[in-house]
Amino acid sequence: MxxxxxxxxxxxxxxxxxxxxxxxxxxxxxxxxxxxxxxxxxxxxxxxxxxxxxxxxxxxxxxSLSKDERHNFITLFAAVACGDGELGADLMIDRLPTDQQQQASGPAAAAAAVTVDRDKFRDDMKLVFDMVSPKKTEGFKLSHVRLGTVLAQVLRVVRENHTSLDGNFASLVLTVIVGEGLGRKLVPDFNIFSEAAPYMITYLDNKEFLFLANKLRQTYGASELCRDSTEALLHRTDKANHVAEVATRKTMEKLQQLAVADNDDDDDDAERGERKVAG
Structure with a gap:
C-alpha cells in the first residue's frame, strides 16, 4: 500500500x-x-x-514529490542498497537548504551563524552507509539491508551536524522508516527492496530505472542480483505474477511510443515530399 x-x-x-x-x-x-x-x-x-x-x-x-525530489529519493534508495557512502553524503549535502550548501562548501563558513563542516558531514555519512556496504561485509545480500535502520542513522548524522533537510524530503524519509518498521512487525522477513521491485519496473522512467539497475549490478553482480530477485519471486508467486503483468504493460507502452514516433516520422517524410513536389 x-x-x-x-x-x-x-x-x-x-x-x-x-x-x-x-x-x-x-x-x-x-x-x-x-x-x-x-x-x-x-x-x-x-x-x-x-x-x-x-x-x-x-x-x-x-x-507529493516533484520530479527532482523523486529522483533524489531513488538516488538515496540506491545509495542505501549499495552501501555507497560517497553517493549518499553528496546527495544529503545537495538536499541541504541553499544557504547551508554555501556554508558547507564556501570560505565564508567560519563567519556564518550556523555552519556545516562538509568534510565531517561526509565522513559521518560514509560511516553510516558502510554498515550496509557489501564490500565490507562478507556474504552480504540485498535482502539483508534494513532501509529504515540506515535512514534513521542518516537523520541522526543530519541532526548531529546541525544541518537540515527540506520538508518534503525529510517527511518522506520518516515515512519510509515508520512504514518499514510496521511491515517488519507484521511480517518479520519483510524486505522493502523486493516489495518495491514491481512498482519500480512499472513507474520509474527509463533513466531512473537504468541508473538503479546499473548501480545494483555493479555492487552485487548480475548473477547474485538475479539469484536474490528470483528467490524473492519464488517465495511470493503473487509478486511474480505482478512483475510479469507490469513488465508486459510497460513493454506495450514502449511499443506504442515507438509506433507513434514512427507515424510522426512518416508524416514528416510525407510533408517534406509534398513540399518538394510543390516546389
Missing amino acids: FLKMLFEDNFVHSDLHPGNLLLRTNDDVLAAHRLNRYARLYDRDGKERAPRELVILDAGLVT
Whole structure:
C-alpha cells in the first residue's frame, strides 16, 4: 500500500504509524462467503469487495514529490542498497537548504551563524552507509539491508551536524522508516527492496530505472542480483505474477511510443515530399 502511494499515486501519507491504520471487516462479504465460497460482492464503482479492508486514518499530512525530489529519493534508495557512502553524503549535502550548501562548501563558513563542516558531514555519512556496504561485509545480500535502520542513522548524522533537510524530503524519509518498521512487525522477513521491485519496473522512467539497475549490478553482480530477485519471486508467486503483468504493460507502452514516433516520422517524410513536389 505504501509503495503504491509512493510510486504509482505520488500522494504519500506522511504519518503512517499503526494508530492511523484500521482493519475493517465487511460482515456482508463474510456472510456471502460462508454461504458460497465463490460468492463475489461489488461496490458501485465495479470493484470487488474484500472480506476485510485496510482503512487509512488522519490524512491531514501528505507528501507529493516533484520530479527532482523523486529522483533524489531513488538516488538515496540506491545509495542505501549499495552501501555507497560517497553517493549518499553528496546527495544529503545537495538536499541541504541553499544557504547551508554555501556554508558547507564556501570560505565564508567560519563567519556564518550556523555552519556545516562538509568534510565531517561526509565522513559521518560514509560511516553510516558502510554498515550496509557489501564490500565490507562478507556474504552480504540485498535482502539483508534494513532501509529504515540506515535512514534513521542518516537523520541522526543530519541532526548531529546541525544541518537540515527540506520538508518534503525529510517527511518522506520518516515515512519510509515508520512504514518499514510496521511491515517488519507484521511480517518479520519483510524486505522493502523486493516489495518495491514491481512498482519500480512499472513507474520509474527509463533513466531512473537504468541508473538503479546499473548501480545494483555493479555492487552485487548480475548473477547474485538475479539469484536474490528470483528467490524473492519464488517465495511470493503473487509478486511474480505482478512483475510479469507490469513488465508486459510497460513493454506495450514502449511499443506504442515507438509506433507513434514512427507515424510522426512518416508524416514528416510525407510533408517534406509534398513540399518538394510543390516546389
